[in-house]
Amino acid sequence: MSKTTRPSSISELAALTLKEVQWNPEKGFKHWVLVADKAGSTGRKCLAERDYERAFVEYGKASIIVLKKLPTHPDYERYLTTEQRRNMRLVSHI
Known part of the structure; x- marks a missing residue:
């Protein structure tokens, strides 16, 4: 008899x-973007x-990194345009 979990x-x-x-x-901003992308894949x-x-x-x-962690990264403003940051704020409130 097998034990089921x-x-x-x-x-x-x-x-x-x-x-x-x-x-x-x-760790670099791009590192975390790649980690999130790999997690999604x-x-x-x-x-x-x-x-x-x-x-x-x-x-x-992927969700935690993209919606919660990346916005706190020191390079967030450097790598994302104003429009991209606005879109990130919109989806992070869902």
């Missing part, structure tokens, strides 16, 4: 997501493979 709860997945985002603003791959828990975590990582 229960799916992770949303709060467990959210905690794992936060743990995996090891934010360091000393990995999320899509996991979704296609029906690994919904991992997809949740990867999409969560």
Whole structure:
């Protein structure tokens, strides 16, 4: 008889997501854009493979980096235009 495990709860997945985002603003802005992009790509791959828990975590990582962390990066104003920053503020309130 095989032992089955229960799916992770949303709060467990959210905690794992936060743990995996090891934010360091000393790393370059472009580094974090690439990390977020890779997390989004990995999320899509996991979704296609029906690994919904991992997809949740990867999409969560991308969202946290793009919507919460990047706006606090020292180079945020340098790399984004006024229009891009305005759009980021709009989506971060959703």
